[in-house]
Amino acid sequence: MNQQQSGAPSRAMSVAELELDPSGAAVGLHPAPGAPAIARGEVYALVRVDGRPAATVIGTVAEGEDAIRVLAGLARERLAAAAAAPRTEAEHLAAGRPLPPTGAAPAPPRTSVIVATRERPASLARALDSLLVQDHPDHELVVVDNAPRTTDTHDLVTRKYAGRVRYVREDTPGLAVAHNTGAAAADGEVLAFTDDDVIADPHWLTALTEPFATDPGLGCVTGLILPARLGTSAQILLESHGGFAKGFAPRLYDPAQPPADEPLFPFTAGSFGSGANMAFRAAALRQAGGFDPATGTGTPARGGDDLYAFVAVLSAGFRLRYTAEALVWHHHRDTWQDLRNQAYGYGAGLTAYLTATLVRHPRLLPALLTRLPRGLAHARTMTARRGEGDDGVPGDGHDGVPGEHGAQHHPWPRNLSRLERRGMLYGPIGYARARARGAFRKAGAR
CATH class of the missing domain: 3.90.550.10 (Spore Coat Polysaccharide Biosynthesis Protein SpsA; Chain A)
Structure with missing residues (x-):
């Protein structure tokens, strides 16, 4: 399989950690442990707030741009969206036993x-x-x-x-x-x-x-x-x-x-x-x-x-x-x-x-056995050819970021779905x- 068939980009992404203070101000940006130096282009970053993992973002840092400014702006947007999102029942239970x-x-x-x-x-x-x-x-x-x-x-x-x-x-x-x-x-x-x-x-x-x-x-x-x-x-x-x-x-x-x-x-x-x-x-x-x-x-x-x-x-x-x-x-x-x-x-x-x-x-x-019909449907959905995100547009770059569970940033090849089912x-x-x-x-x- 070549990269064009895969639907995934051929360029590497830098992996980094972005530190924010409780007010949302950026206080540091550095490569993830074991990762190479941050380069221009796409950067995937773990966002920490007051030291605690809080989100991931991916941003494109162009020549001459300040990487920490670009990523911090994206991080504040993602954290605000996460704060406004409704919690699941299991998340409420977890939050109820902090x-x-x-x-x-x-x-x-x-x-x-x-x-x-x-x-x-x-x-x-x-x-x-x-x-x-x-x-x-x-x-x-x-x-x-x-x-x-x-x-x-x-x-x-x-x-x-x-x-x-x-x-x-x-x-x-x-x-x-x-x-x-x-x-x-x-x-x-x-x-x-x-x-x-x-x-x-x-x-x-x-x-x-x-x-x-x-x-x-x-x-x-x-x-x-x-x-x-x-x-x-x-x-x-x-x-x-x-x-x-x-x-x-x-x-x-x-x-x-x-x-x-x-x-x-x-x-x-x-x-x-x-x-x-x-x-x-x-x-x-x-x-x-x-x-x-x-x-x-x-x-x-x-x-x-x-x-x-x-x-x-x-x-x-x-x-x-x-x-x-x-x-x-x-x-x-x-x-x-x-x-x-x-x-x-x-x-x-x-x-x-x-x-x-x-x-x-x-x-x-x-x-x-009671759950089997739903389970089979879930398995088929899980292994289906992916590629449509929340906005329904295949691979348009608005479907999530790597590291966000379930995000669908690039189309999933059919042959991988077939392998999962086999x-x-x-x-x-x-x-x-x-x-x-x-x-x-x-x-x-x-």
Whole structure:
């Protein structure tokens, strides 16, 4: 596929952070962590207000223009529009249980950060460097080396990070298996999970785990994932159609008060968060049975391990919270083949996780069957050829910005939609193959 067929622009975007004070005045603009210097042309910026993530904007900075002035003007417009927009029911619930101000917040619980990895030492080192400067007062770092072919990861952790990072080896391939192994080795009251291709904001772990100290019924917290770079058209296209971001409004998902705006709840697990930025109360994850080892990257199921865990924890009666203050920067794969693999994997992971949920929690079958007609319609809409934004004009530049969940800034190729649907058909088969292979016997799975 070439860039013209993709519908995505060929020029790279700069990725930046724009700082505003509470009055809206701009106080700073700098490249995002790990991103190159800000260049003229299109700039994608995270907007922070008084240090807190609040929005994203994209603006074109022409030669001779002041980038901070251009982006600050766009930021004030977006923040004003967001303030005027009506809240969903789940957002009202989240706003009704606000976190205490930072100064008054109780100390976050003892936390174990678990990073599963396989043969990516350079990427892992970048992630670990960011995790070692977290402002969380009491945490440990655990690296799970999943089905290694070389000693590269072992050598990196035991030499460069000796005494600061624990190394655990898991020879059975699969992300869920690795996560279960890491959880078994960890000693934290809270278990936080992220990937080896992120850079964590210094406040990430504190923001992700503080809610557990104020809500004993909370089982899971997820956070904001933004792109570390937008250097290729594949990266820009993915981010323009939501990427991994879930927006900036707080959300609280409570099984005792299902959100009216999500009729498929709790089976719309993709809206809750993503595996690169999630934390669980250890006792809640154990009660829910842990991750299903027959799901996830590295298994025939191709994905769905995080989605399965979200639904399992909610089904066990715990609440799930999303907060944009827990931020990681994700290095998206940068080629078209990567994007094709992701499209297929997303589809497969979706139906694999649903299959896993019914296999391990058959009592949920009536609820799923009740929601199935809407679910099929939702799946078709999700994988349809995208390109019309809120104004109905395909790809005219007024349909949102990369990083805004669900925005449709560039047309979505039909072949990617077909791959997602093919993945959906394959997902249950992949899950069955993984269970037949025996992965489900690992880590105490039923």
